[in-house]
Amino acid sequence: MSAPVTSEPTAAQPTTAAPTVAQLAGDYAAKAGLHRSSNGNIDVLRSAGGIQGIAESILPGLVFLIAFTLDRENLAMAVTASLAVAAVFTVARLVQRKPLTQALAGFIGVGLSAWLATSTGKAENFYVLGFFTNVGYILAMSISVFVRWPIAGLLFGFIRNEGLEWRKDPKRIRAYSIGTWVIVAVLVLRLVVQVPLYFMGEQGLAALATTRLLMGAPLYILGIWVAWLITRPAPVPAAAPEAN
Numbered sequence: 001m002s003a004p005v006t007s008e009p010t011a012a013q014p015t016t017a018a019p020t021v022a023q024l025a026g027d028y029a030a031k032a033g034l035h036r037s038s039n040g041n042i043d044v045l046r047s048a049g050g051i052q053g054i055a056e057s058i059l060p061g062l063v064f065l066i067a068f069t070l071d072r073e074n075l076a077m078a079v080t081a082s083l084a085v086a087a088v089f090t091v092a093r094l095v096q097r098k099p100l101t102q103a104l105a106g107f108i109g110v111g112l113s114a115w116l117a118t119s120t121g122k123a124e125n126f127y128v129l130g131f132f133t134n135v136g137y138i139l140a141m142s143i144s145v146f147v148r149w150p151i152a153g154l155l156f157g158f159i160r161n162e163g164l165e166w167r168k169d170p171k172r173i174r175a176y177s178i179g180t181w182v183i184v185a186v187l188v189l190r191l192v193v194q195v196p197l198y199f200m201g202e203q204g205l206a207a208l209a210t211t212r213l214l215m216g217a218p219l220y221i222l223g224i225w226v227a228w229l230i231t232r233p234a235p236v237p238a239a240a241p242e243a244n
Helices: 021-031 050-070 075-096 101-120 123-146 151-159 170-198 201-214 217-230
Strands: none
Touching: 050 075, 050 101, 050 123, 050 201, 050 217, 075 101, 075 123, 101 123, 123 151, 123 170, 123 201, 151 170, 151 217, 170 201, 170 217
């Protein structure tokens, strides 16, 4: 009789470690578009998308306003001009081989805004989508504070290499909650200023478009920077010299 064949022990298959919560927070911050500068601080301009990203967020609305102001009877022309600008930015990102997320999101947003304006025949509806976007962010950030997971902590904690360690310190949670409220205040201010202009119809269109430009990327950058300063960790006191 032949000896039973025994199978050789196989080497353990390598397993992929599940990502930690801190790594997930870092991935979230990275996808949110936040970046560090060489000195370890937040790179506000780059986080806002850089010059190209800011232009992508500003120019379609600006072109729409200019075109509609030149010919108020031709809403379709203003909408088409705005969509053309958004399409140019999307193609530019393809040529530059840059991530398309922001450009595509911008193009889709402009497309929805254009549809709202043309389907209702009201030029001011080109800007109404931004109101609902602001409300969504306000609700999400407010809830994050109430459940003690403030958005500012998830974003800035990654840049400061805190991971989620800040959640063990009630003072850090409080600081990041205040920082989140600063960003919420920026979003609320947009609505307080712009919604009354929207209800003025075409009479308030120029002012609405202008405030959308001023309270868009520039105000966002300012809000992020203020929130960053407010949430800075307290400096560690130097150790006292030992007595001889």
